[in-house]
Amino acid sequence: xxxxxxxxxxxxxxxxxxxxxxxxxxxxxxxxxxxxxxxxxxxxxxxxxxxxxxxxxxxxxxxxxxxxxxxxxxxxxxxxxxxxxxxxxxxxxxxxxxxxxxxxxxxxxxxxxxxxxxxxxxxxxxxxxxxxxxxxxxxxxxxxxxxxxxxxxxxxxxxxxxxxxxxxxxxxxxxxxxxxxxxxxxxxxxxxxxxxxxxxxxxxxxxxxxxxxxxxxxxxxxxxxxxxxxxxxxxxxxxxxxxxxxxxxxxxxxxxxxxxxxxxxxxxxxxxxxxxxxxxxxxxxxxxxxxxxxxxxxxxxxxxxxxxxxxxxxxxxxxxxxxxxxxxxxxxxxxxxxxxxxxxxxxxxxxxxxxxxxxxxxxxxxxxxxxxxxxxxxxxxxxxxxxxxxxxxxxxxxxxxxxxxxxxxxxxxxxxxxxxxxxxxxxxxxxxxx
Ligand SMILES: [Ca+2]
Ligand SMILES: [Ca+2]
Numbered sequence: 244x245x246x247x248x249x250x251x252x253x254x255x256x257x258x259x260x261x262x263x264x265x266x267x268x269x270x271x272x273x274x275x276x277x278x279x280x281x282x283x284x285x286x287x288x289x290x291x292x293x294x295x296x297x298x299x300x301x302x303x304x305x306x307x308x309x310x311x312x313x314x315x316x317x318x319x320x321x322x323x324x325x326x327x328x329x330x331x332x333x334x335x336x337x338x339x340x341x342x343x344x345x346x347x348x349x350x351x352x353x354x355x356x357x358x359x360x361x362x363x364x365x366x367x368x369x370x371x372x373x374x375x376x377x378x379x380x381x382x383x384x385x386x387x388x389x390x391x392x393x394x395x396x397x398x399x400x401x402x403x404x405x406x407x408x409x410x411x412x413x414x415x416x417x418x419x420x421x422x423x424x425x426x427x428x429x430x431x432x433x434x435x436x437x438x439x440x441x442x443x444x445x446x447x448x449x450x451x452x453x454x455x456x457x458x459x460x461x462x463x464x465x466x467x468x469x470x471x472x473x474x475x476x477x478x479x480x481x482x483x484x485x486x487x488x489x490x491x492x493x494x495x496x497x498x499x500x501x502x503x504x505x506x507x508x509x510x511x512x513x514x515x516x517x518x519x520x521x522x523x524x525x526x527x528x529x530x531x532x533x534x535x536x537x538x539x540x541x542x543x544x545x546x547x548x549x550x551x552x553x554x555x556x557x558x559x560x561x562x563x564x565x566x567x568x569x570x571x572x573x574x575x576x577x578x579x580x581x582x583x584x585x586x587x588x589x590x591x592x593x594x595x596x597x598x599x600x601x602x603x604x605x606x607x608x609x610x611x612x613x614x615x616x617x618x619x620x621x622x623x624x625x626x627x628x629x630x631x632x633x634x635x636x637x638x639x640x641x642x643x644x645x646x647x648x649x650x651x652x653x654x655x656x657x658x659x660x661x662x663x664x665x666x667x668x669x670x671x672x673x674x675x676x677x
Contacts, residue, residue: 379405379407380406380407380466380478380479380499380500380501380502381403381404381405381406381407381440381466381478381479381499381500382403382404382405382497382498382499382500383400383402383403383404383419383464383466383481383497383498383500384401384402384403384404384495384496384497385398385399385400385401385464385481385483385495385496385498386398386399386401386493386494386495387399387462387483387485387488387493387494387495388493388494389452389457389488389490391454391490394451394452394453394454395449395450395451395452396423396449396450396451396452396457396462396485397447397448397449397450398421398431398447398448398449398450398462398464399445399446399447399448399495400419400421400433400444400445400446400447400448400464401443401444401445401495402441402442402443402444402445403417403419403441403442403444403466403500404440404441404497405440405441406439406440406441406442406466406478406500407440407478407479408440409468409476409478410438410468410470412438414438414439414440415438415439415440415468415478416435416436416437416438416439416468416469416470417435417436417439417440417442417466417467417468417469417478418432418433418434418435418436418466418467418469419432419433419444419464419465419466419467420432420463420464420465420467421433421448421462421463421464421465422463423450423452423460423461423462423463423485424460424461424462424463424482425459425460425461425510426450426452426456426460426510427510429450431448433446434446435469437469457485457486458485458486459486460485461482461483461484461485462481462482462483462485463480463481463482464480464481464482464483465477465479465480465503466478466479466480466500477503478500479500479501479502479503480500480501480502480503480504481498481500481501482501482504510536510538511537511538511611511612511644511645511646511647512534512535512536512537512538512573512599512611512612512644512645513534513535513536513642513643513644513645514531514533514534514550514597514599514612514614514642514643514645515532515533515534515640515641515642515643516529516530516531516532516597516640516641516643517529517530517532517638517639517640517641518530518595518616518627518628518631518638518639518640519631519636519637519638519639520585520590520631520632520635520636521635521636522587522590522635525584525585525586525587526582526583526584526585527554527582527583527584527585527590527595528580528581528582528583528638529552529580529581529582529583529595529597530578530579530580530581530638530640531550531552531566531577531578531579531581531597532576532577532578532640533574533575533576533577533578534548534550534574534575534577534599534645535573535574536573536574537573537574537575537599537611537612537645538573538611538612539573540601540603540609540611541571541601541603543571545571545572545573546571546572546573546601546611547568547569547570547571547572547601547602547603548568548569548572548573548575548599548600548601548602548611549565549566549567549568549569549599549600549602550565550566550577550579550597550598550599550600551563551564551565551596551597551598551599551600552564552565552566552581552595552596552597553595553596553597553598554583554585554593554594554595554596555593555594555595555596555617555655555657556589556592556593557592557593558594558619558655558656558657558658559657559658559659559660560657560658560659560660561593561660562583564581564583566579567579568602590632591618592618593617593618594615594616594617594618594619594620594655595615595616595617595628596613596614596615596651596655596657597613597614597615597616597643598610598612598613598614598648598651599611599612599613599645610648611645612645612646612647612648613645613646613647613648613650613651613652614643614644614645614646614651615651615654615655616628619654619655623641623643623644624643627639627641627643
């Protein structure tokens with residue numbers, strides 16, 4: 244009978260069930276007490292010699308305890324950082340190695356072109372595996388003949404076989420474009436043969452070519468898939484270096500089509516520039532003298548060329564100037580001079596990029612050609628740069644053959660612009676004054 248209410252030792256917020264639970268907890272703690280004391284005693288008895296040894300050791304060191312602990316903590320942290328650094332370095336090395344391997348592969352691929360490809364990719368019976376890893380584009384039967392008396396080269400496009408299907412129906416509409424590099428003044432095309440992967444063309448094209456020009460030229464045969472409503476797709480191409488052909492008889496052979504060359508060796512003209520460097524003053528003077536045989540970009544067969552002079556430091560865009568625009572000409576004369584402040588330390592790390600552009604009043608300006616000189620340049624351009632550096636204070640002028648902008652951009656990819664120090668100072672000053 245719950246008539247008499249027992250005085251509770253707990254606050255009135257707790258009801259009977261809470262109280263019961265609480266009592267059981269307190270009971271538990273009471274009973275558990277001996278257990279903890281036993282474990283404490285156990286650890287005391289087993290750890291005492293080691294602990295006393297450490298205590299003795301710590302007492303012998305003439306430093307306060309907290310200082311010793313701090314030294315140990317710092318040491319541990321140092322070891323941890325070292326381990327982390329080693330790990331990161333190992334990872335980076337692995338990545339670099341991968342990149343290097345990739346680059347080597349690319350170089351190897353570059354080396355394998357023209358005649359070498361022909362020799363390697365000849366469809367031998369034992370060679371079936373080689374082709375299987377590569378994308379099959381098909382093969383082309385062509386002929387070459389040179390008539391020295393008439394200075395006439397005849398390229399025959401006979402037939403193609405097992406061409407790659409470019410259209411949805413599993414077929415292609417092939418035709419072949421033929422021209423001679425680097426002249427490229429005449430481009431010929433066969434007729435289009437609809438829906439076939441084994442077209443028979445039997446067409447011949449003649450090109451006027453002197454014997455000396457013949458030995459420096461390349462015959463280019465490009466097989467395209469015709470599309471009525473969209474851009475024609477290239478199936479593959481052949482490039483035959485004419486210096487390596489035996490002209491004593493008509494040459495006729497099958498060759499596997501190769502992947503189309505990324506950059507067309509076309510004639511983009513030449514540019515003459517003068518360079519002068521004065522190390523004591525830290526001044527680099529670039530004079531854009533003239534250009535010739537530029538590519539025509541506008542209707543009417545002319546262009547409106549101007550030249551951009553750009554400096555790059557550590558492959559970053561740095562300083563930029565440009566010449567005036569010369570209207571309607573492919574052989575502009577500028578004789579315009581640009582002087583830049585470049586210290587002797589900076590000139591070792593910079594590249595000079597010269598690009599020719601066609602000005603258009605309405606549409607975007609088009610790049611017509613490009614070169615770069617500097618520590619990362621090669622051949623003629625590197626020679627000119629080295630001549631300038633080894634002849635301080637003396638202007639050195641030289642002609643350069645223009646390359647395509649894509650080609651230069653891929654050999655010298657430039658990162659974003661370097662912030663101009665004067666601008667940085669201005670903004671910080673503005674921030675301070677605020
Ligand atoms: Ca087609
Ligand atoms: Ca123009």
